[in-house]
Amino acid sequence: MIESVQAVEWIRATLKADGVLLGLVGDRVYSDLAPEGAASPWIIISVMAAPDLNTLCGHRVLATVICQVKAIAAGRGMAGPQAVADRMDHLLTRANGATAEAAVLSCIREQAIHYSESDGGTLYRHLGGQYRLLVQET
Numbered sequence: 001m002i003e004s005v006q007a008v009e010w011i012r013a014t015l016k017a018d019g020v021l022l023g024l025v026g027d028r029v030y031s032d033l034a035p036e037g038a039a040s041p042w043i044i045i046s047v048m049a050a051p052d053l054n055t056l057c058g059h060r061v062l063a064t065v066i067c068q069v070k071a072i073a074a075g076r077g078m079a080g081p082q083a084v085a086d087r088m089d090h091l092l093t094r095a096n097g098a099t100a101e102a103a104v105l106s107c108i109r110e111q112a113i114h115y116s117e118s119d120g121g122t123l124y125r126h127l128g129g130q131y132r133l134l135v136q137e138t
Contacts (some may be wrong), residue, residue: 003063003135004050006102010133011045011069013099014091018022022086024080032071041073041080042069043088048130062105062136070113071129078125085127092131098138 008031015029028042029035050068054063069092071084080100095107109129116125 001101003052003102004047006099007050007063007065007101007104007133007135008045008047008078009069010074010102010104010135011067011107011131013091014095014097015043015069015088018087021084021091024084024087025036034109040075041071041084043069043071043084043128045069054109060137062134065133065135067131067133068113069131070129073108074122075123075125076123078119078127081125081127085129089106089129092129101138103136107131107133128130 012029025041025043029045030036030042032046034042034044040068048068048069050063050065052063053061069088070083073081089109092107093109097104109131111130113126113128113130
């Protein structure tokens with residue numbers, strides 16, 4: 001089992017289960033990249049690293065999956081991405097749960113993400129966090 005896949009599945013399911021967040025971004029929660037022409041704002045979930053914790057005999061106990069979860073919005077204003085990022089942080093910080101194949105034992109934000117970029121004359125704001133998840137096969 002690849003624990004990072006389960007971590008992304010759990011994050012996506014957790015975010016999409018919240019009515020407040022759905023009111024802000026609709027169904028626009030993506031892994032790695034948003035589709036071309038996606039409406040703003042949207043959420044991107046990316047795996048940054050996923051080191052294993054093994055026993056001395058080489059049996060994997062769990063994986064520490066580090067995910068970047070961020071809201072991206074076009075335009076100069078911060079209100080849109082700020083509301084999405086705040087809600088995501090509320091839902092993920094100190095949360096736990098499960099997928100069909102794995103248990104997410106904990107989810108803790110390690111650092112905030114906050115930057116802007118320009119693409120083709122459009123300014124994009126990125127706000128969110130880097131989260132450390134402990135994921136164990138069930």
